[in-house]
Amino acid sequence: MAKQYETVIGLEVHVELATKTKIFCGCSTEFGGAPNTHTCPVCTGMPGSLPVLNKQVLEYAMAVGLATNCSISRYSKFDRKNYFYPDNPQNYQISQLYLPICRDGYIEIETLSGSKKVRIHEIHMEEDAGKLIHDEWEDCTLVDYNRSGVPLIEIVSEPDMRTAEEVTAYLEKLRLIIQYLGASDCKLQEGSMRADVNLSVREIGAAEFGTRTEMKNLNSFKAITRAIEGERERQIELIEEGKTVTQETRRWDDNKEYSYSMRSKEDAQDYRYFPDPDLVPIMISEEWIEGIRQNQPELRTEKMKRYREEYDIPEYDIDIITGTKKMADLFEETTKICGLPKKVSNWLMVETLRLLKEKDMDADQITFSSRNLAKLIELTEKKVINSSVAKEVFELIFTEDIDPEQYIEEKGLKTVSDEGELRKVVQEIVEGNPQSVEDYRNGKEKAIGFLIGQTMKAMKGKANPEIITSMLKEML
Amino acid sequence: MQITDISAVELSRKIKAGEIKVLDAAKAVLEKIDALEGQINSFVTLDREALLKKAEELQIKIDKGECNGPLAGVPIAIKDNICTQGMLTTCSSKILHNFIPEFSAQAVIDLEKAGALIIGKTNMDEFAMGSTTETSAYKVTKNPWNTDHVPGGSSGGSAAAVAAGECFAALGSDTGGSIRQPASFCGVVGMKPTYGTISRYGLIAYGSSLDQIGPITKNVEDCATMLELISTYDEKDSTSMDRVAHGYATDFTSALVEDVKGFRIGIPKDYIGEGVDPQVRDSILKAAKALEEKGAIVEEFELGLVEYAVPAYYVIASAEASSNLSRFDGIKYGYRTEDYSGLHNMYKKTRSEGFGPEVKRRIMLGSFVLSSGFYDAYYLKALKTKALIKQAFTDSFKKYDMILGPTAPTTAPRIGESLQDPIKMYLSDIFTISVNLAGLPAISVPCGLDEKGLPIGVQMIADSFEEKKLIQAAYTYEKIRGSFPTIQKGE
Numbered sequence: 001m002a003k004q005y006e007t008v009i010g011l012e013v014h015v016e017l018a019t020k021t022k023i024f025c026g027c028s029t030e031f032g033g034a035p036n037t038h039t040c041p042v043c044t045g046m047p048g049s050l051p052v053l054n055k056q057v058l059e060y061a062m063a064v065g066l067a068t069n070c071s072i073s074r075y076s077k078f079d080r081k082n083y084f085y086p087d088n089p090q091n092y093q094i095s096q097l098y099l100p101i102c103r104d105g106y107i108e109i110e111t112l113s114g115s116k117k118v119r120i121h122e123i124h125m126e127e128d129a130g131k132l133i134h135d136e137w138e139d140c141t142l143v144d145y146n147r148s149g150v151p152l153i154e155i156v157s158e159p160d161m162r163t164a165e166e167v168t169a170y171l172e173k174l175r176l177i178i179q180y181l182g183a184s185d186c187k188l189q190e191g192s193m194r195a196d197v198n199l200s201v202r203e204i205g206a207a208e209f210g211t212r213t214e215m216k217n218l219n220s221f222k223a224i225t226r227a228i229e230g231e232r233e234r235q236i237e238l239i240e241e242g243k244t245v246t247q248e249t250r251r252w253d254d255n256k257e258y259s260y261s262m263r264s265k266e267d268a269q270d271y272r273y274f275p276d277p278d279l280v281p282i283m284i285s286e287e288w289i290e291g292i293r294q295n296q297p298e299l300r301t302e303k304m305k306r307y308r309e310e311y312d313i314p315e316y317d318i319d320i321i322t323g324t325k326k327m328a329d330l331f332e333e334t335t336k337i338c339g340l341p342k343k344v345s346n347w348l349m350v351e352t353l354r355l356l357k358e359k360d361m362d363a364d365q366i367t368f369s370s371r372n373l374a375k376l377i378e379l380t381e382k383k384v385i386n387s388s389v390a391k392e393v394f395e396l397i398f399t400e401d402i403d404p405e406q407y408i409e410e411k412g413l414k415t416v417s418d419e420g421e422l423r424k425v426v427q428e429i430v431e432g433n434p435q436s437v438e439d440y441r442n443g444k445e446k447a448i449g450f451l452i453g454q455t456m457k458a459m460k461g462k463a464n465p466e467i468i469t470s471m472l473k474e475m476l
Numbered sequence: 477m478q479i480t481d482i483s484a485v486e487l488s489r490k491i492k493a494g495e496i497k498v499l500d501a502a503k504a505v506l507e508k509i510d511a512l513e514g515q516i517n518s519f520v521t522l523d524r525e526a527l528l529k530k531a532e533e534l535q536i537k538i539d540k541g542e543c544n545g546p547l548a549g550v551p552i553a554i555k556d557n558i559c560t561q562g563m564l565t566t567c568s569s570k571i572l573h574n575f576i577p578e579f580s581a582q583a584v585i586d587l588e589k590a591g592a593l594i595i596g597k598t599n600m601d602e603f604a605m606g607s608t609t610e611t612s613a614y615k616v617t618k619n620p621w622n623t624d625h626v627p628g629g630s631s632g633g634s635a636a637a638v639a640a641g642e643c644f645a646a647l648g649s650d651t652g653g654s655i656r657q658p659a660s661f662c663g664v665v666g667m668k669p670t671y672g673t674i675s676r677y678g679l680i681a682y683g684s685s686l687d688q689i690g691p692i693t694k695n696v697e698d699c700a701t702m703l704e705l706i707s708t709y710d711e712k713d714s715t716s717m718d719r720v721a722h723g724y725a726t727d728f729t730s731a732l733v734e735d736v737k738g739f740r741i742g743i744p745k746d747y748i749g750e751g752v753d754p755q756v757r758d759s760i761l762k763a764a765k766a767l768e769e770k771g772a773i774v775e776e777f778e779l780g781l782v783e784y785a786v787p788a789y790y791v792i793a794s795a796e797a798s799s800n801l802s803r804f805d806g807i808k809y810g811y812r813t814e815d816y817s818g819l820h821n822m823y824k825k826t827r828s829e830g831f832g833p834e835v836k837r838r839i840m841l842g843s844f845v846l847s848s849g850f851y852d853a854y855y856l857k858a859l860k861t862k863a864l865i866k867q868a869f870t871d872s873f874k875k876y877d878m879i880l881g882p883t884a885p886t887t888a889p890r891i892g893e894s895l896q897d898p899i900k901m902y903l904s905d906i907f908t909i910s911v912n913l914a915g916l917p918a919i920s921v922p923c924g925l926d927e928k929g930l931p932i933g934v935q936m937i938a939d940s941f942e943e944k945k946l947i948q949a950a951y952t953y954e955k956i957r958g959s960f961p962t963i964q965k966g967e
Contacts, residue, residue, distance in 0.1 A: 041578065041579060044808065045803045045808065046577070046578070046579075046808075046809070047559065047565070047567075047572070047575065047577070047680040047803070047804075047809075048558075048559040048565075048577065048579075048581060048677065048678040048679060048680045048681075049677070049678075050676060050677050050712060050713050050714065051714070052711065052712060052713075052714050053714065080799050082798075082799050082802060082846070084802065084805065084823055086805075086807050086819070089803065089807075089808060090802065090803045091802035091803055091805060092799050092802060143807070143808075270847055270848050272798075272799070272843060272846035272847060272848075272851075273846075273851075274795060274796075274799070274846050274851070274855060277683075277684035277685035277715075277796055278681075278684050278714060278715065279714050280714050280715060
């Protein structure tokens, strides 16, 4: 009988924090910018420069720790991780090894097989490195230190996951928590969230873990799933062939769906960690932790509960809207302006989702403002425009965030409510379509639809169809 | 009397009173340098023209009353590991032979704000690693009292320049005695304040947890004045302390009072025991006696742990240095080897060629003690020793206002003598090193000459933030001692 294997997975997740400035200096963390323009003596490792901790980094790390049920270290320190590489201007990375800021947490995940706790071993703060750019033309390598010193937290889980599904659920949950906290936008594709997968296999029932490998370069949930499947197969194959799994770091190539060895444990560097003498130990008071706990924004579970109580919208809508911070914020802001939660929910659930799908976008990429959506809803409610015009205008709001009021005014899209003018047009339609009038009068109810359509056409869509209907009926 | 014979504070007074022009002070210093520099080698970098131009600009400011600080117009030298914007800063190392900082150290900014005239950069042991200024990649500085002898180190250039009248005062840095020991060897005053008092921003780090900038001056008044100017809280340095906010005032000149009545002074028995030159011992005891006669209470006591300071220091300082100096890799600034193939080879050749033997020795030592498997046995143990030494001092300061002893066990050794035996050189730092480990303030004041005519320094150590006690005692002692003999050489 074939042996049954179990996969054991732990994750190391790097999250880029959403601070405006870097972790140890005042330089901007903004993406882009010409190479080495978001730099200063500190983040380029100039002699004599010294790091000073950005307090916001610490508070975000604590907030994430509290939201993932960690205990916050009252006494925490930064350590230097020493290694030579040009992307690292000091040739050491400031990180935390001995006394990380958060420890012993967990998050609860839901999968088809039910709910499960995934324990978090620790969360620590560290700085990102610069980027090396190889210039093929000049055959040299250039360094851009714009990303050097961008704050990161690394969330290290215990080896509690057993399937790719659990890993995805864990990452989704983590991402949502961090997004809700506003601590990061957590975009895997753009690298503001990066996951390294530690994986080993063992026979079901075995007491000991197998030898694990660490997989890097996983840029999407799909890549993570494929890499887990691939690595599981590779390890099982080795074991079945009587070979052993080597403890090593591997790099996943998602195009080839194949991983290759980067370095084995034997080649692992000695990082010579020691406490950074340039940074004083961080002492965290009970009051400080309590303050952060108090100011913790509402997380998803609480938000869903509140929506059920406050807004009369379907459970399905609540689930989708709270599924991203962006949607939830948009929903709440728009509702606050127009006071019509059901209408807002409709626009988000129908038109917004349709356009997102059509344009292959994530909710995070929405750029339109709550103000313009609210205006559109109000205009529709007051019947200043009809629903088909509203849909047209919404597309422009979605793409360009136009002011609907101004647009309608400029393009003359207001529904004509001047009865005299409308009556004249209806009169002309009735006179011009004797056959349809005849049909209607003979009891063919459907014929009125044609007449309504013709009137709308003549009015270029700017008429209120209900008024037209009642006028037609009256005339006929 | 020459201009260069007066003190820094006195010079500034005369400049502000219009009796001496800044330009004349600058020229007097340059003349002195012309006469002596060939024998002494205090400076690594000196820009004469810029200096004269700056002197004229400063004079205009002083005349307008825009600049009336206590050191306004005073020519001051800066140790070459302290960054000066636009002025070469090499740490006396080949690896930084072309490094021009884009910012000045906070201490330099503070001095310039107070109207000091920065004249140049002084020679030092490479990256402040050494006790003789012989490990400099550029030149060996000589002791102005006797050019066959070293000036001490690592701030040997600063101490020699002040002693020789090549400047009126200087900044040094002190990681294990690098201000106090050369001050002692050169017959000038040198002080290391409590760790955290002076911003380290712009000081090119050697042992970050021990490094402090401090003044080297002709007398205690200059020392207190200069210290007061540079003891500013700096948000750019996490280890900088806002002393005033914590109730540790920095009005050091207010302690220039001639009074030691009731001062309790302890002399550690180990500081005057075996290994201390008898002439040094006698001179120290004489200084103690002088203070006793003025009303101080002097007694000998057991400090303990003295022999552990040197090994603990070399583990901690080297560990930090091995990491601090890794940024010098040929990539971003400084020296890069000419021929190389690939990144690893470039690193290796650049650093092999760029660093001198003493720096390499300490990088290797530091890398070793931080290696996995050795960290606990060396680095952690050294940190524990450091804590115990600090505790021994704290206990002593329950009984004494200050501790007194020699700054160094001998007077300045002959040139070349120390390099042959690094362990012996390390051991000569025995009385200064523990002060850095404990983060305490200490001052070295000249107290005599040995039979070779070389200066001896008395070291006074106080509890953290008690600089004023030191200044008061040192000032009082200086008054009792009277004027110190001036150097006859090269006059």
